[in-house]
Amino acid sequence: MRRAGPARPKGFGQRVNKRRLVALIVGTLSSVLFLALAFRNIDYAKWSAALGEMSPWPWAPLAVLSYVAGHFLRGFRCRKLLSNDAYLSVPRATSVVVLGYAANNVLPARLGELVRAGMLSKEAGVPALQALSVTLLERILDGLALLLLLLLAALRLPRAPLFDATLGVGASVFGLASGAVLLAVLAPRAITSLASRTAQLFGARVHDRVVRAVTELVMGVSYLRTTGAALGALALSVGIWVLEGGMFLLLLPAFGLAPDPFVAAAALCVTNLGILAPSTPGFIGTFHFFCMTTLVTLGVSEAVALSYATVVHLSFFVPVTLWGVAIATTYGISLTGLAAQAARAEPWSDREERAPVASIKPTRATRRPPSSELALLCAALIPIDDAPEASREEVLADVTRFVESELADLPGHLPWLMALGLAGFRGLTALRFLRPLQRVPADRLRPWVEAFAYGKVPPVRQFFRALRSVALIAFYEHEVLRRELRGATPARSLVRDRGERALAEA
Amino acid sequence: MPKRDAEVLVIGSGAGGSVTALELARAGLDVIVLEEGREHALTDYGAPAPRAMRALYRRGGMTPILGRTPIGYVEGCCVGGSTEINSGFWHRAPREVLLRWKTQYGLADASEEELAPHFDWAEEALGVGTSDRPWPRSTELFARGVERMGWSYQEVPRAAPGCQSTNACAQGCPTGAKSGMSRSVLPQARAAGARVIAGVRVLQLLTRGKRCTGVIARRTNPDGSSELLRFEAEHVFVCAGPTETPSLLRRSGIRRRVGNTLRVHPYLKVAARFDENVDAHAHVLPLLQVKEFWPELSLGGAFCTPGQLAMTLAENWRENRDEMRHHRQLAHYYVGVRGSGRGWVRPAFFGADSTLIGYRLSEQDVIHLSAGLARLAALLLAAGAKAVHPSVAGLPSIETDSAAARWLTEPLPKTGLGLVTVHAFSSCPMGEDESECAADSFGRLYGYENLRINDASMLCDSPGVNPQGTIMALARRNAQAFASAPR
Structure with a gap:
């Protein structure tokens, strides 16, 4: 006979954890594969020598500074994307972003994105799916900015199949995603209407949930409804990645490499598009492989390239994880709490029924002077x-x-x-x-x-x-x-x- | 039995929706009226035009009808719908029109005799009658012109008993003399038990098989937030007006004969300058209409405020702008044609929830407008006007009879016409001819058991007269037929 226990979200224990377990296994296998690929031809003596010869001062602190500045800009962009529906200060928005990044470093299957959406929902007081939609939109903007930077770099650097392949795959993925976002921005009513008509076939309960979900998702991209706002968001995203590229650039001289911004941009873009592949928490393996391959393609020796990738990864991993832990401590969130935050942004099936099909926050009145x-x-x-x-x-x-x-x-x-x-x-x-x-x-x-x-x-x-x-x-x-x-x-x-x-x- | 919010949902509170709600509530049915616009107190009415437009009109007043000759269209979006902002002019559907509807569309049980009791009721409910006050000068001058031309005129009855001649009909009558639905029929409907919910825009009809089970609507709160709500009912009457009814139906996947047959009465306005102060802007609009040339065209007086005069003069602004300095000597008149062109209504795919409207002005319409302008200009010159400024780009002011007579035989330049309309209908015509009509003779949509339309969209085609009376009479007839039928 089962004992009555404390109430848990329906299915949370079994269904969600099984899914996470599968993601963890796939991610770990993938990471092991990429690590093996990265290290297969490595002369360990040369690798450790390259690491030992690295001159961290002043490059490493400057690189970390540039990366951290990028996160503040991410916070600013997050605040902008939500500005129609909620007020979020830049420090608070930055905290949400950093927490998401830190969670990605410690949780499998990019759960950090869901953590970020969950926190955003809580902090901004917007529905979870709207917050998830904003988070996805940030990712799509990131993808577009990276593709733009990679294109610029590829035009200046010697032609390489790696760049062509990355551009091709990236353009397909983010082109499709951008098309979907564009449709949601330009024709929100048509999408909701189509969802409503389709979902009617499955009864009132399903219909209302689908309409609510679609409404909230569409609201998440509503900031982009004016051309100026859309271009502004894209420009901000390019700015964010230029700052993160600063980290890649500033670490090049630490290994005696010429500080070529196009080389840094290529390494930044290929690495960040590459880590979309499944991996362990913290992108171990995938990060190293793609960063190293880019430099090797551009004529850097494998040992130096891998050393560089290792240090860039540490600069990327350590500060933001520590920052995230500090924020989590401030907010009183534990690792299990982070997982719960992620569950908050799960599809709406676990939420309680509400009287309205969906609630839409007021658009913040912007009392601007006339044009x-x-x-x-x-x-x-x-x-x-x-x-x-x-x-x-x-x-x-x-x-x-x-x-x-x-x-x-x-x-x-x-x-x-x-x-x-x-x-x-x-x-x-x-x-x-x-x-x-x-x-x-x-x-x-x-x-x-x-x-x-x-x-x-x-x-x-x-x-x-x-x-x-x-x-x-x-x-x-x-x-x-x-x-x-x-x-x-x-x-x-x-x-x-x-x-x-x-x-x-x- | 599934739980319902009401037995009948009525979408819209204009001339069709209000009458429907009243009749069904009186028949003992539980009725909810969902109105997109807001409810306004009398003290909110009569505000300056820009403020009134933002508060009472759909899309703040500017709804373009697209086409080679675009037409400016306005309709109300408030409790009471367009009846809150129209002139209150009243006509019964002419016998000829009803006969045409019967023969061409198979409209059953809608003869002049069958509709007479409904017209009688509406006229009593709204206090329809002619003015008991002296005519304003703009009306007197018009009458003088008609007499000099040897034609006949009629003072058009209005649903505005006790009109104080504030000339604020288009901004909502601030005296409450005009019998808009919010002051006349809706209070009775409420007294009979109907519930009116304002600020709720219906986004979608929920259908299952041959039945409409309810609607999804957006309620906007005063703080700007909104909610999507579901309303369920046994029966749904869509009375959202000639453009929003077909748009809503099409958005909900109901497209058969819906939104393809929009008709309008295109109006061409003229500003006439007399050599005396007419002060048309300080009085009610001219009350007379010339039906000598009906059904193809009619001549009459238009709302006259400095802003509206400027809009008419704007087609040739560089030549006409100085006329605004003599605005006290200006009065505003129109040529209206029956409208033999056809238009369409579609929910907009792009942007937020909205409706696109198009209309193809026929060559016949242009010929009638041209001849109408010739006649109206001659009439006004005969009445003493020194110049008649038509709202046609590139057309000089008409100052002589011969300049006016030119347009009896010559068509006006189609792309130069600055046309407006306040009368749109027939976007979902009703009748027994299923190949032409969206709904049967009593407004039930073909293919649906419990979904009906009951507003201007159901008129078979252009009635050639102000349509409010016809809409109310047909709406009452349909509602009574529904209430008395076994369900």
Whole structure:
């Protein structure tokens, strides 16, 4: 007879651990294989000599510093990616990232990613799947940044099958993943709708879970909905890997190798794309093999290359693991606690039912000043001089804000077409005046804008029609203008007076 | 029996949804109305146009109908739907239209006589009638022009008893005189037991086989957060309007004859300058319509505020902008055509949840708009206008009869037309002809046992008159037929 024990998450003990065990075995076998490959032709005397001849000062501390700086930038990126739905300070976001990395160093099967998602969910107060989606998005951005850096390096270095193969495999994996992310960013409703319609076949319970899961996953990539934000996130990712590349670069002179940034970039990218292969916790074996192979491909002797790989791995492994342990201690999380954190981010099947199918956090209102370019366009489209001089700035700001919100609310792909059209107009303006739109004098900008808005080319006129109609209505219906047009009685109070009189009569 | 949130879910609280809710609640059914927009107090109405547009209109007011000649379209998105922001003009469906619907679409049991009690009821409920106040100057001038042309006019009845002439219909009537659904029918529906939940957008219908089991909806909270909710019901009435109903159906995988037959009444506006102060912006819109040339076209008065005048003048802004300095002498009129073109409605694939609309303006529509402009310009010149500025890019102001008469025989440039509309319908026509219609004669969607439509989307084609009366009468008839049928 079984004794009643403390409540555990359903299936946690058996199903989850079995899966982990399989991953651990596969990872260990893989690590052993890569270690064997790395060490098969090694002359151990030369290897230990190379290690002994290493001059760590000042390269090793600088390398670690560069790597650590990269983690702060990762924290900043994590904060940005969540900024629509939650506020997370950079130190806190960095802690979450570092904890994930440290967990990857001590837990098998990249469980650190799940730890990171679990912590992120807890710290930011967002659903677990949304946090997981953000974590995956970070990984995809990392992959794209690495591919970009490897491409740059491959263009400068002698052609090698290793680079071609890595680029090919990386482009396939991250191309597919980026396609999926792009779809989720561009067509979130279509994806949720498709999921809902498909899941209906399996009953209400399954349907609601699927819809909730898809909604949360899609929310995780919602930060990328503007082109600027997407490019910004990619640029940040490149910055992160440039800093991590700094570690690879700064350790080259420690082994008497020339500090070539392209060699360092190649080693960084091939190694980090290579460790996507299964391995033991801490990527032992895979890391060494790919790092060493890159350098050997570029003409470095095997013994030096392996020594270099060993030191780079230690610089990568030790500081972040210690940092992670410190954070875990601060948070009061043990190793088993980390595993539990990982379970938190497991698929939703273990979670309790909630009344709503899904909850969506408020998008943080960003009270930004109206776009200066749009303000210039609006000023050229409306007779701003008709407004009293003292109120012109206020009127123009209100008009621009209204136009901005109306353009943002256009359905489907139209906001993007509008943005594309405006970018084209900016480009033409720059060509015509040989300066950016903001620096074109108002008296020259107005006839230029009018030539487009009221010109003879129908598609261009139609494009500007949306802008000018909204701008004009916002301008002439502005309280200041109505007061000006009507004389002393403001329109609103006229309407209000009559309204109140009628209500009183009623 | 599975647990349900209600016996009937009504999606939308406009002219169709409100009447449906009232009739079903009166029949003793448990009804929930889900409305995407917010509920507003009377004190929120009558705000300046930009603020009113953001609060009461779908997508803040700007919904383009795509096509070679794009059309500006607006519809309400608040409790009461478009009835909160329209003029309240009231027409019964003309006999000719009903006959056409019967013969072309097989629409059964919807003759003039059969619909008369429903029109009677609606007119009483909304206090439909003509104005008991002196006509504003813009109306008087229009009447003078009609008389001088030797045509006839009619003052159009409005669902606005006790109108105070605030000229704020499009911003929500601040006096409460206009009988929008939120002030007229919905309170009765609530009194009869219907529950109205505002701020809930239905994202998807849940279907299983031939039945609709409920909906997934998003409720937006005041703090900006939202939740996806499931509502389950025995029967679902989709009354989300002519664009959102087909969009919702298509999003839910229901596509048969859905969203392919949108019709609109395209309107061409003109600003007329008189040599006296008309002060059209300070009074209710002109109340007369010329139906001399119906069904192909009608002439009448449009909302007139400085912003709307500027939009009309903007087609030739460089030539016309100085006219805004004489805005007190300007009044706003329109040519409306029945609309023989066809449009489409599709849920947008890209971006957040939204709907794309397209319309192909027919050559016949252009010819009618051209002839209508000729007649309207002649009428206004006869009434004393010094210049008539049509909303057509590249077209100079019309200042003489001969300049007006040109458009009787010559079509206006199609790509220069600055058209607008507030009347859209027929995106899911109903009738017994399954090859043409999405739903049967009482709004039940073909292929589904318990899913119905009951709003402007069900009209068979363009009625050629303000559609609110027809929508309400048909919605009441359909709801009563549903309530009295054995289930």
